[in-house]
Amino acid sequence: MSIIATAAWSIPKAVADRFPEEGSGLSRYAAVFKGVEINSTFYRQHKAATFSRWADSVPKDFRFAIKIPKEITHVRKLKDIGGAFEIFLQKILPLGEKLGPLLCQLPPTLMFDPYDAERAFETMRSAHPGPIVLEVRHESWAAAQARALIDRYSLDRVLADPAPVWRTTDFLHPPRYVRLHGKPKIYYSSYNDQEILSFARLLAADSWCVFDNTASGAACENALTMRDIMPSFNV
Numbered sequence: 044m045s046i047i048a049t050a051a052w053s054i055p056k057a058v059a060d061r062f063p064e065e066g067s068g069l070s071r072y073a074a075v076f077k078g079v080e081i082n083s084t085f086y087r088q089h090k091a092a093t094f095s096r097w098a099d100s101v102p103k104d105f106r107f108a109i110k111i112p113k114e115i116t117h118v119r120k121l122k123d124i125g126g127a128f129e130i131f132l133q134k135i136l137p138l139g140e141k142l143g144p145l146l147c148q149l150p151p152t153l154m155f156d157p158y159d160a161e162r163a164f165e166t167m168r169s170a171h172p173g174p175i176v177l178e179v180r181h182e183s184w185a186a187a188q189a190r191a192l193i194d195r196y197s198l199d200r201v202l203a204d205p206a207p208v209w210r211t212t213d214f215l216h217p218p219r220y221v222r223l224h225g226k227p228k229i230y231y232s233s234y235n236d237q238e239i240l241s242f243a244r245l246l247a248a249d250s251w252c253v254f255d256n257t258a259s260g261a262a263c264e265n266a267l268t269m270r271d272i273m274p275s276f277n278v
Contacts, residue, residue, distance in 0.1 A: 045246045046078035046106060046143070047270045048253045055260035061267055073101040076266065078108060078143055080253045085110040085148070088134060095137035106143035108176075108220075108251060109135055117150045121163035128170060144174040144199070144220060144251065151180040151207070155189045164196040174199060176220040176251075180207045202245070205229065217247035223265070225256030233261035239269050246273075 052072035054062055062071045072079065083089070097107065112131055115124045135142060147167070167175055177193060178201035185208050193200060200209050202218035205226050221242060225232035233256065234242075246252055252269060254262035 044077075044248060045250045045252060045273055046076075047266050047273060048076055048078040048080055048108070048251065049262040049266050050080045050082050050253055050255040050257050052079050053257065053260070053263065055263055057260065058264050058267060067100060069097060069100045073105050076270065077104060078106040078251060080108040080110065080146065080255070082110045084131075084135075085113050088112070088130075091134055091137050094135050098138050098141050101141065103141075106141055107138055108143040108146055108253065109138075110146045110148065115163075116147060116153075120153055121149075121156075121159045124163055125166050125170075128166060132170060142173065144176045145171065146176050146178065146201070146220070147198075148178040148201075149180060149184075153179075154181050155179075155183040155186055157188055157192065160189070160192055161196075164192065164198060168196045168198075174219070176201050178203055178222060179209070182208055184208050185213075204242070211245065214245075217245055217250055219247075219250055221245065221250065221252040223252065223254050223256065225259075225261065230256055230258040231261070232256060233259065234265050236268060239265060240272065243269050243272055 052069050054068060054072060061075060063074050065071075066074075069079075112127065114127050115121070115131070119127065145167075176199045183189070199219040200214070202209060202211065202214060202221045204221075204223045223234065223242065224230060225234070242252060254266045256262045256265065
């Protein structure tokens with residue numbers, strides 16, 4: 044069944060009654076959702092013990108999608124990333140089988156460079172055989188050459204909303220990873236039921252859909268709405 048999640052596991056008061064009263068924030072969240080996207084790894088390193096504690100706080104079938112550090116995507120801009128990527132993988136190793144996709148979100152200013160991109164993707168794929176999803180934000184990544192390179196290294200393109208590059212019509216198959224940032228006001232705006240339904244219809248049984256409109260608390264409520272309607276799409 045599709046994994047419906049939010050960025051981080053904050054539970055707003057407006058929907059707190061949908062979750063268990065007892066336990067940590069993560070354990071309460073994991074009693075309702077099957078996955079979560081961790082964005083804090085983009086900004087700073089966590090101790091391996093932190094990931095171990097998180098893994099111990101959730102059911103066996105729960106998964107963590109982890110955002111790749113900005114040192115790799117925004118500082119190094121995909122150049123000479125081998126050492127930094129290996130350190131990142133070592134830190135998250137305690138997640139074990141609960142590790143979900145690695146999210147590689149590129150800065151809006153990073154143009155597609157075939158040489159840098161291929162070296163970076165080869166480094167990532169050589170070190171990590173699991174799912175890696177790519178969210179790009181510069182229009183140059185719409186090029187056929189970029190698409191071919193992404194496919195060659197078995198990366199999955201992220202369908203984002205708003206969609207700066209890849210739109211719904213650019214996916215011949217159900218997107219493996221959808222990130223809903225909210226619109227018209229990114230990170231704040233809530234989605235209505237019809238919009239949530241339209242995104243739900245795009246998902247496959249192995250898709251992730253992450254609500255990133257967390258600044259207003261809308262993400263959790265929107266994710267609950269999608270979670271409630273998903274069984275009818277995954278039978």
